Amino acid sequence: MAAETARKFEALEAQAQKLMAVFIKAGYEAVAPSMIQPAALFLDVIGESLRARTYVFVDPDGDELCLRPDLTVPTCRLHLERHPKADAKAKYCYNGPAFRFQPEGSGKAHPREFRQAGLESFGVPDREKAEAEVVSVVLNALKAAGLKEWKLRIGDLGLFRALLEAAKMPECWRQRLMHQFWRPDAFRTELERLTKGAANIPRDVPKDLIAELDLEHPELAERSVLRYLEAKGIELIGARSLAEITANLVSIATDARTEPLSAATAQLIESYIGVTAPARAAGARLKDLTRDKAIDISVALDAYHRRLQLMTDMGVDVVHADFSAEFGRTLEYYTGFVFEVVAPGLGTLSPVAGGGRYDSLMRQCGAPGDVPAVGAAIHTERLLASITGATP
């Protein structure tokens, strides 16, 4: 980290106090999760790519630890320590350092050590209300710190899920499209594959074997696969069993014999992903898109409008907010509403605050099931830079 002057340190401390005062007044309990965290949990939640941007190390006991790359997972762990079943409602806020590896020359808006001030709300069943509250509290905190201008951007992965659920296709295709949503190129390829019909896409798997598989009787299919392996002199090695390999071959064979995705549905999905509009107009656009296609996403759309209304009631200016269907596509742990606050002089790649809903994170951290969870964090160095007009 670049050496810091006492003056900047004090300015950040003073700013953090203003932010925290707003959080605490709104009913969020101040907590201080550990800076050093078990690496395995982050690796499971975020994936191996975490290592490329996190300080992971081994302690003298041989345990793999990391310097926390953000405070959301540590706050989930803190909550689980208090309530192992995650069955209590709780609202937390925090301010403290987080650490991320940055390649040389990545600029001052991306320091490897930075302070995050944020809040998390767990277990609130009224999702739109909890989301609207988090946005309004974050904006109030930014205002209290002295930020005068900003741009709010929102997205909603719940709408995308609703669209897939309403469209006619096998459940496993839905799961696959949802899984690929975060990888735009792979998503497009998958969509094309489903539209052309899996049977028409060359795939480097043993075709004779695929053709003879008995899709109704797994044990017969398994026998075919075993015969194939023996005939080719291939030894079965590793943890993946014959049953698993067979099950996947059966699903490939089933795909090949299933009616392709209709071009109209594929077109609808692509049109949806392309929607960017002012927040209020976006709802109407989405309604128009689906109206004549016999696809009903009205429940998700109602939730979208209700959230906007609640935000307005809580004093958020939604008239100038922008909606983008693709927004949220780079952050895999979000599961629903997402938002970002962009401040003047910093650009859209360096938002001053951001957050959203992540209902599956608590389960990944060890809770027995999904828990409604929504939170947000403020990048405090960027905020100070934007307010003082200095470079961060």
Next chain:
Amino acid sequence: MSEGLVLALPSKGRLMEQTHDLFAAAGLVLRKVGNARGYRGEIEGMPTVEVAYVSAAEVAWYLKTGRAHLGITGEDLIQEQITNWADRVDFLKKLGFGHADVVVAVPKSWIDVATMADLDEIALDFHRAHGRWFRVATKYVNIARRFFAQRGLTDYRIVESLGATEGTPAAGTADFIVDITTTGETLKANGLKILDDGLILKSEANLVASGTATWTPKAREAENEIMARLGA
């Protein structure tokens, strides 16, 4: 001497021999200074050049930190050890030896998997069946991670392997591997196959210049001379 050029060369094995042959053919006579196992050397008739004999892996580190101006090592080691190698070193010349492909290889018995996309497709089912993500054994931790990120594969864990990587799937310590191969025979013998799009890097020995070393006029002069002789 500190004004001159430091040339880092591999200190042992085929890579060292082939480097010596290359230099000899170009009329550059390398000589170790002190005892024959010494770590320093010189080029006959070029007093401004100091040769540092280090392991091929250390050559990359010398170039990254600017301890050497020029070095000879495999592209695989450069890409593995220097995070933003494209900004920090220049590849001056491919040398035509030390060939090795860095590849993704899976068990041959995975007859349902031929591409990276296939691998991604079974990742979730694998997790469901085994309660853990795929384990990938490799000594090329950074190269593997970068390649998987480009191909959108996120659901795996790396197991660092420092030897006999190709045996890890059969031994059960890993599910598939990222490793170097020249003919593919070792992989085959261990019941593995290379994915259709699993070639990550065609590596060979390279003459590499450091972007972080201090380049004095004398060092530049020596570099030009060496490059002219090597035809780079």
